[in-house]
Amino acid sequence: MYRRVNSGRFIGVTTGLIVIVMAVFTWVMYGMAQQVFTMTDVMVDLNRSFKAMVVTQESMARDMHEMSLSMVAMNENIGNMTTSVDKMTDSVSSMNSDIGQIAGSMAVMTGAMQSLTVNMNRMTMDVGRATYAFSNPMSYMWGNPFPF
Secondary structure, three states: OHHHHHOHHHHHHHHHHHHHHHHHHHHHHHHHHHHHHHHHHHHHHHHHHHHHHHHHHHHHHHHHHHHHHHHHHHHHHHHHHHHHHHHHHHOOOOOHHHHHHHHHHHHHHHHHHHHHHHHHHHHHHHHHHHHHHHHHHHHHHHHHOOOO
């Protein structure tokens, strides 16, 4: 058996098998290294994506904060506007009441103007008679059976 182990063929076959096993091992390790390299690239890209996502989330948080402040201001403005609309409603109601009073007063004033017109006509007639009486006293008193 000692001869067999030290024979040229056995050493050649054994060396060949070792070379083949090492080649297969190297090929497997190379494939694994490629997979690790690919996985590293993916992880680097994932890290970049996470960084971009963090920047985007921070920007969104700022925008949401600004929007929240705007909504608070808008809520205050709507409250003020509601108060102003309520005041305007009260003013319009008051104005409506005043217009109703003016309408009633206009009717009374129209009646007063009609009475004033009638009285002015009477006064004009009386002034005309008085003028006639002063300008023609004798004719006015005896020429007319009903002077007044």
